Amino acid sequence: MIFSTFTSNLKKELEKPLPGRAVQLTMSSIRKIRELFDFSKQNQAVKSSVLILLYPGSTDDSIRLVLMLRPTYDGIHSGQISLPGGKYESSDTDLCGTALREAHEEIGIDTHKVNIIGKLSELYIPPSNYLVQPFIGFSEYTPTFNPDRKEVEKIIEISLSDLLNDTNIKRKHILLRNGANIFAPCYIIDGYTIWGATAMILSEFREIAKRIVL
Numbered sequence: 001m002i003f004s005t006f007t008s009n010l011k012k013e014l015e016k017p018l019p020g021r022a023v024q025l026t027m028s029s030i031r032k033i034r035e036l037f038d039f040s041k042q043n044q045a046v047k048s049s050v051l052i053l054l055y056p057g058s059t060d061d062s063i064r065l066v067l068m069l070r071p072t073y074d075g076i077h078s079g080q081i082s083l084p085g086g087k088y089e090s091s092d093t094d095l096c097g098t099a100l101r102e103a104h105e106e107i108g109i110d111t112h113k114v115n116i117i118g119k120l121s122e123l124y125i126p127p128s129n130y131l132v133q134p135f136i137g138f139s140e141y142t143p144t145f146n147p148d149r150k151e152v153e154k155i156i157e158i159s160l161s162d163l164l165n166d167t168n169i170k171r172k173h174i175l176l177r178n179g180a181n182i183f184a185p186c187y188i189i190d191g192y193t194i195w196g197a198t199a200m201i202l203s204e205f206r207e208i209a210k211r212i213v214l
Contacts, residue, residue: 014118027199029184045131050085108146
């Protein structure tokens with residue numbers, strides 16, 4: 001599908017009721033489902049947001065999006081694949097501004113060239129006590145990435161077609177930093193394992209994109 005046609009149709013779909021929690025939970029482990037239904041701390045959650053950035057690929061009908069591999073550090077999200085984003089700061093105009101600022105700081109894109117077309121359902125992440133608001137935007141051209149090496153070990157670009165490919169949805173054992181081992185659903189794309197909150201957010205985006213592409 002031509003990129004401009006896809007983004008135009010996506011904007012219209014995002015104005016309709018969203019798939020929401022039911023679709024998010026399809027990419028969650030049983031343990032995570034139990035945690036997600038414990039909303040006792042959600043009112044005190046840290047407001048945050050992430051950006052799903054779409055841009056045209058090398059061919060007329062290809063569409064890509066960017067993820068990033070976090071470096072190894074002493075923290076909850078060490079070594080995980082995530083979307084650019086982070087917590088709301090008082091200097092941000094709103095959560096959309098947070099997503100754009102974080103995307104600029106983390107992967108170095110020119111956010112003036114990003115067109116925001118909508119948002120997905122919020123997702124509460126118990127381990128970090130973050131309430132995440134995902135935004136969707138697009139760039140008409142492939143962005144120039146200049147990642148912050150303290151926050152990003154590697155830029156990962158994946159195609160929309162790979163995200164929509166059912167054969168890339170797997171279940172695997174994942175070892176957590178606390179030593180626990182969970183058997184979780186994930187996307188395995190180009191050898192990368194995308195799981196947890198990122199997979200849950202992408203699952204809702206994927207469901208909406210399927211309405212347009214398939």
